[in-house]
Amino acid sequence: MAETAIKVRNLYKIFGNNDRAMVEKVKQGLSKTELLAEYGHVLGLRDINIDMPAASIQVVMGLSGSGKSTLIRHLNRLIEPSAGEVLVNGEDVLKMSAKQLREFRRHKISMVFQRFALLPHKTVMDNVCYGLHVMGKSKAEQRKAAARWIERVGLGGYEDNYPAQLSGGMQQRVGLARALATDADILLMDEAFSALDPLIRTDMQTVLLDLQKELAKTIVFITHDLDEALRLGDKIAILRDGEIVQQGTAQEIVLDPADEYISSFVREVNRGRVIQAETIMETPAPASVAASESFPVEEGTVLEEVARRMTEEGIDNAHVVDDAGKPLGTLTMRSVMAGMATPVLKEALEEETGVAEAEKQPS
Amino acid sequence: MDWLFNWMPEWLVEFPQIAGRNLRLMSRTIDQQYRDFSRAWGDSIEAFFRPLLDFLLWFENILIETPWWIILAAITAIVWFASRSKKITIGSFVALVLIGVFGMWEDTMRTLSIITVCTLLAIVVGMPIGILMSRSDKLQATVNPILDVMQTMPSFVYLIPIVMLLGIGLIPGLIVVVIYAMPPIIRLTNLGIRLVDKEVLEAANAFGSSSWQKLVEVQLPLSLPTIMAGINQTIMMALAMVVVASLIGVRGLGQPVLQAITNQYFTQGVLNGLAIVAIAIIFDRASQAYGQRLQRHREASHG
Known part of the structure; x- marks a missing residue:
């Protein structure tokens, strides 16, 4: 597998007013329940270490409340961690100034959201243009790039529709086109297909895999669905209660589950x-x-x-x-x-x- | 009950209040200081508002001097382009014709001009305050009680310090109306921005939008329906206040109403009152229909 694009080191996230002080207590072995009962703080992530390979799909899988959406938001710093490092191509995202961070988000990293998060007052075309518009590209450049991506995700002809006029699957294609249009190397996908019907979900997975063959982006894909994780992931990390329980390829996880928790998932998988x-x-x-x-x-x-x-x-x-x-x-x-x-x-x-x-x- | 009163000390029977002499002294001192303040600053404050007065007079003149049928056509056209509704447009046209026929055209034009200027002023001042409020919980906690006071204070009470400061006339009237009409636009701008979908805002953040880009591209457009409701409320409040403002010399439909009250002219009162109602309905329907038209993208047209 290629070089590492994103390194997460000793990442902790605790929700509460005094989170930094609580990190020490958690490092000393305070459990999630004790932290909540005694100090009223919620443990989001505990000591996360992941190396995400470049130009491949890293899946982070976990059930709801496992901290997977929190984790992905640390990669572009939509959430501030309590402690730890996030290195993207060697640069620490957490040390960036507000301005550097904006530039980083504009050019290096883009994101697709579970519930699409499209701008409802803008047309498909203007939604896909959004990232480029924020960068300050000229109108002509925006439209040219956007038109290409709209075509590529199979939405040609819908440029002038509003998101509310499209089905869920089509809306997420807009979300995908919007994220791809900025030409960022890293694509974050937060349960991007979870809100879609099973058939459309499989369809979108195929779209993503096809695109990936051609584009070779570094994709971080969050899901709660093991089948989806196994289908898409070059590498999979399984998260539970804010901790990583196992990392490896699909095959490694299916053949050698680290504990009961994972075996219980894996049991039902189409091997x-x-x-x-x-x-x-x-x-x-x-x-x-x-x-x-x-x-x-x-x-x-x-x-x-x-x-x-x-x-x-x-x-x-x-x-x-x-x-x-x-x-x-x-x-x-x-x-x-x-x-x-x-x-x-x-x-x-x-x-x-x-x-x-x-x-x-x-x- | 007498035995009870006799038994109790005096301060339990009567509320222990500040002695009348002291109270009078207090009022007099405060009033005197305020009077000194207005003497010292009244002219500069008036000078400050001078451009506004000029604009108001200029606008009023245009409305009054232009032949009535041009204004009638212009208003009907504006209503049509805002609402795209035949019903509202025809209704407005008929209402304006009736106003003219019953001899209230000039007063109506005066009222129309002050309402327009007051609403614009309230938007220009109120929206930035609402935007700032939406960004800081502290500011919201400070401004909200002030707005409560502005809205519940009997409107006549506003008149006193303003008249002491600036005398009677168009400018004090304008200020009173703006103060009274501004709270809804501030409140609803704040509310609208706070209600913007967090996920869409997160998406805007994820693409590296600056605060300004977020405001212009996401927050304001998405809170527009709420803000439009605020503008609508502001117009209605301004119309209500125009009658009260006639007490301090604002000309327009309020003055004949005032005259009707003091002289018991029933018909004159009702006619002018109805004219105000007609303007209110025209403004209300047109602005609401416009607001709804802006929201067409929300309609889902697929199954």
């Missing part, structure tokens, strides 16, 4: 869309394969895709190959099925959890 072929393949790689008995799948292909192709081609075996086409290991229909089975199913099949053993069990 076929997360686990990649090379994770469950059997090694060593075969010296040679007959085309009629096995077909090649690329490294990084998820099990669901392998299973689909097995069914389509009517072949029960596959071999994993790297970029150069060199075989790395083999897969059977049975091993793929076992890999896709949820832990609940697997636990019924075997005592020991572990993908390698699972496939040897008769099912």
Whole structure:
């Protein structure tokens, strides 16, 4: 993975009048409940450390009240922390003056909001122009850039409509276009798709992934939906009660949940869309394969895709190959099925959890 | 009950008040000091307001000197462009014609000009105060009680210090009307800005808007419906005060009403009263319809 774009170091946020003094107490081990009961302060975030990779999607996942929206607002300092550092491309956001911060928000970082937060009195065009207008760009420049992004998110023809005239999904496309139009390297998305219907949400995820392939921005995506986190996240951090419980890739989290809390989430996940072929393949790689008995799948292909192709081609075996086409290991229909089975199913099949053993069990 | 009163000391029976002599002395001293103040400063204050008086007179002259049918056409056109409603426009036209027919055209023009100038003045002074109030809870806590006093103090009481300071005439009248009419625009500007959707404001912040950009691009446009309601209230209050202001020499529809009261001219009173009502309704409907038209973007047209 590429270099780190955003570093969060020892970040604390406590809500209350005397938050800085409370940080010390929390560092000494005061719990969230004690802090509230004894001092009347609310613990928002405790000792957050994350390295967010450049040009990829970092997902921060957590249930409501976990502090995820608070965390993302520290990255562009819509919320002041109680203690800690936020380094964006090496620069400490928390040390910026008001003027520097404005410039930073205008050019380096932009944001998409859960409930869209569009300007209701402005047309789609003027909403998308907003960031550029704030920068002081000329009217012509604004319109040119905005028109391109409106087209790109699929809203061509709606330029003169007002937000209230659009559906939720379309409004969020405006929100996305508005954020992209400023050409900032970093895009913050605060539960951007959570307010949308499931079908439209999936649709918007596809839009985002397509855009990301082309733009390679540093995206920080907040969600409470694990499926969304797993689909979008190159890297995922799971937040609970203001603390990070686990960080890793989608596969790492699904295969090796750090504690009960995460396992309970992961249990219901569609593993076929997360686990990649090379994770469950059997090694060593075969010296040679007959085309009629096995077909090649690329490294990084998820099990669901392998299973689909097995069914389509009517072949029960596959071999994993790297970029150069060199075989790395083999897969059977049975091993793929076992890999896709949820832990609940697997636990019924075997005592020991572990993908390698699972496939040897008769099912 | 007598036994009770006899038994009680004097100060429990009668409220222990400041002796009449001292009270008189107090009033006299304060009045004297205020009189000295007005003697010393009255001329400069009058000079300060002079440009305003000139503008008011100039505007009044235009309304009165211009042939009536041009003014009638102009007002009807303004009402039409503001409201885009045939009903309101025709109603205004008929009302103005009736006012003219019953011989109140000139007085109505005077009232119209003072109302217009007072409303503009109240907006120019009141809106910035409302904006500042919306930014500071402390200022809000200070200004609100002052506004309460301004609104509840019997309007005649305003007249006294103003007349002592500036004598009778158009300027003191104007000041009295503005003081009386300003609270709604201040209050509703403050309220409107405070009610602006926090998320939209956060979005504006996230894109690096300056305070001024936030005010002009987000806060004022989004609080416009509330501010329009404030302007509407201000106009109504100004109209109500114009009659009282006629006591200190403001000419217009108020004076015939005053005359009617002192001489018991029932018909004259009612006619002029109705003329004021007609102007009020024209202003009210036109400004409200205009405010609503500004809010068309809120209508959702999709399913």
